[in-house]
Amino acid sequence: MALVLLFTAFLVLLLNSAWVSEDAYIILRTVANTVQGYGLRWNTAERVQTYTCPLWTLLLVGVCGVTREYYFTTVVLSAALAITAVVLLMKFLGINRWATVSCLGLMVSSKAFMDYTTSGLENALNYLLLVGFYIAYFREERISLRGWLVLGLLAALVACNRMDVALLCVFPLLHYLGRLRVQEHVPIARLLLIGAAAAAPFIAWLLFALIYYGFPFPNTAYAKLHTGIPARKLFYRGLLYGVDSLSRDPVTLTTVGIAAATSLLRRNAKQVSVTLSLALYLAYVAKIGGDFMSGRFFSLPFLTACVLLVQWPLRPWLRAVVMPAAVGLSLLGDHPPITYGPRFENKARPRYIADERGYYYQWTGFWPVIANGGEPRGPWVDAGRKAQRERLPVIVAESVGLLGYYAGPRVHIVDRLALCDPLLARMQVPDKDHWRVGHYARRMPEGYLETLESGTNVIENPKLRELYEVLKTITRGPIWSGNRFREIVRINLGRYGHLMREA
Secondary structure: OHHHHHHHHHHHHHHHHOEOOOOHHHHHHHHHHHHOOOOOOOOOOOOOOOOOOHHHHHHHHHHHHHHOOOHHHHHHHHHHHHHHHHHHHHHHHOOOHHHHHHHHHHHHHOHHHHHOOOOOOOHHHHHHHHHHHHHHHHHOOOOOHHHHHHHHHHHHHHHHHOHHHHHHHHHHHHHHHHHHHHHOOOOHHHHHHHHHHHOHHHHHHHHHHHHHOOOOOOHHHHHHHOOOOOHHHHHHHHHHHHHHHHHHOHHHHHHHHHHHHHHHHHOOHHHHHHHHHHHHHHHHHHHOOOOOEOOHHHHHHHHHHHHHHOOOOOOHHHHHHHHHHHHHHHOOOOOOHHHOOOOOOOOOOOOOOEOHHHHHHHHHEHHHHHHOOOOOOOHHHHHHHHHHHHOOOEEEEOOOHHHHHHHOOOOEEEEOOOOOOOOHHHOOOOOOOOOEOOEOOOOOOOOHHHHHHHOOOOOOOHHHHHHHHHHHHHHHOOOOOHHHHHHHHHHHOOOOHHHHHOO
16 A cells, blocks of 8 residues: 555646656757658757657657647656656566665656656656666676676667766676676677677767758767866865755765765675666766756766665664655655656756756646646747747857747748857857856857858858858758768868867
C-alpha cells in the first residue's frame, strides 16, 4: 500500500510540475517547420542544427506529425517516457519493496529531477535510455558478445539523444570491454568491429549532420565553445553552479555524493565504474561552466546515483528512513517539489543561474496553459505573434524560443546569443567579463541584417564577409553541390580558423 501511495504521489507531483521551457521551443520551432514540410531547419532559409538532442527532436517530429499539436504532445510524451523509466527501474529492483520506496522518495524530493522531467527538453528520454543501459549493465552476470553489442547500442542511442550524456556510459563500457578481452580472450579487432556496429546509429547521425548541415556537431556547440572566455572563468562558474544547486536543491547533489562514496567503499567493480563515469560527467559540467538553468545538468547524475544507492544492502528499517529524510532535506531548499501546485511561481531572476521552471511556469506551466485555453502566454508569445502579423522579414532577439515558435516559419530570426545563427556562433564574445553561461551575446556585424534582408553580402568587415560567403554556401547552397562539399571539408579541417579568430 505504501508503494502504491508513493507512486500515486509521484504522478501527482509530475502533473503539478509539468511545464515546457523557453529553450524547448527552439526545438519545437524546428519540429513544427519539419512537420510543415520545410525540413529540419530553425530558420527555413538555412540548414542550421539548433538542437542538441537529435533523437528527442526526431521523436517529437514523428509524434507531433500525427497529433499536429505541440505543447500537450510534448508534456504527455515526456511524462510517459519518465514514468516508463521509473517503472523499469522498479521492475529491476524486483520484490525489494523498501528499495523501491527509497528510490521514489528520493525522486519526489529532487527539484532537479522533477523540474526537468516534463520541461520539453531531452531529459525524460535520457532517463529511459540510461535506466535501460544501467539495467543491462548490472543484470548481465555472464559477459558475452551479445551483451557488449546491447550495451554499445544503448550508449549510442544515449549519444544520439545528447552527446555529452554518453560520458555517463564511458567507464561501464570500458569495464565490460576489459572483461571480455581478459576473461573470454576475444580478439580486440572483433570487439572493435562489434562496437562499431553498435555505434551505427550515432555514426549515421554524424554523417547525416555533416552532409545536411555541413557540421557534425550542433550549432550550439560552436556558439558556446568559440567564445574566447578563459577556461578558469568557466570552471569557476561551474563550481558556482554546484553551490547553487546545493542551496536550492540539497537532495540532488547530496544523493550523488552519498552514492559515489558508498559505491567506492563497497569496491564493487561495476558500481565503481559507474561512479567514475559520474565523476567524469560532473567534471565536464564544471569545465563548461555549468548552465544557467539551476539543476538541469544534475538531473541525470541524480538518476545514476539512485541506481547505485538502491543496490546498497541496507536493512528494511533503514531504507524506510530514506524517504522522510529526503523529504525533510528538500524542505531546506528553495521551493521543494512537494510544495508545487497550479499557482506556483518564482519570479526571481538572478543574473547568472535561475530557477527556470519557477520563472516560466506562470506562462508555460501545465495548469496555467489549460486555464489560458490550451496556449502558453507571455511577452515572447505576444512578440512572436506580432512579428508574424506584421510579416517582418528579419528580426533580432535574444530569448528566441517562444518568440521564434510563434513568429512562424516566414520570419527570419537572428539570435544575438548565436545559438541559432551560424555566423554569430563563430564570432568571439566581445565582453569576456560580463556574461551568463549559455548566453554569450555577440556584437552584430555592420551590414549583416541588410545582407539577410537583401540577399546581397554587404557586411563591412572583410573577414566576416568572407566567412559569411563560406557559411552561406554550406547552409543555403544546393546540398549535393561539389563546391559546397569542398567548403564543408575546409571549414571542418580548420582552414578558415583565421577568419573566426579575428571575428
